[in-house]
Amino acid sequence: MTKKLVGVVFIVLLVFAAAAFMMMRRSHMMGAMAQVKVGDLHAVTASGTPMPVPASAGELPENTAIQESGGLLVSLALNPYPPTGSKSTDFDVTLADAATGQPIADAAISLDLTMPGMYMPPNKPVMEPGQAGKYHASGLFTMRGLWRIEVIITRAGQTQSVFFDVGL
Numbered sequence: 001m002t003k004k005l006v007g008v009v010f011i012v013l014l015v016f017a018a019a020a021f022m023m024m025r026r027s028h029m030m031g032a033m034a035q036v037k038v039g040d041l042h043a044v045t046a047s048g049t050p051m052p053v054p055a056s057a058g059e060l061p062e063n064t065a066i067q068e069s070g071g072l073l074v075s076l077a078l079n080p081y082p083p084t085g086s087k088s089t090d091f092d093v094t095l096a097d098a099a100t101g102q103p104i105a106d107a108a109i110s111l112d113l114t115m116p117g118m119y120m121p122p123n124k125p126v127m128e129p130g131q132a133g134k135y136h137a138s139g140l141f142t143m144r145g146l147w148r149i150e151v152i153i154t155r156a157g158q159t160q161s162v163f164f165d166v167g168l
């Protein structure tokens with residue numbers, strides 16, 4: 001083969017590889033968007049099973065979900081709602097003692113944003129404590145599809161996680 005022919009074959013292979021990569025990327029995005037309800041924020045278990053809303057929660061705005069776990073009432077509100085992939089989302093978590101309703105202000109909270117069933121780069125906004133058991137972070141959902149929000153709560157040396165799902 002001449003050097004010129006080798007060059008042409010190489011370029012043709014490169015074009016095929018690029019086309020295959022773009023098709024895989026497209027199917028990745030289509031898979032994530034299939035059957036995702038936009039919004040639909042709700043509490044789930046670690047494996048994504050929906051959890052009941054605690055009886056004490058009453059009527060919630062649609063941007064807010066709540067669950068009871070390990071003696072804590074954990075509520076999460078998202079703004080804007082539904083979130084978008086094009087600008088950052090405000091995450092507001094409120095912690096209260098499930099038995100007494102007293103706000104819990106001495107926890108450290110971080111978030112771990114993942115997409116069930118697909119690898120995404122680490123996305124872990126750290127929450128800043130505010131007044132009366134409220135904690136705030138802003139973070140970015142980097143693509144459309146179903147996201148799982150892990151709220152990691154550390155208090156008095158004990159760590160527990162609670163989970164919420166939301167669709168973009």
Ligand SMILES: [Cu+2]
Pocket residue numbers: 032115118119120143145
């Ligand atoms: Cu993804």
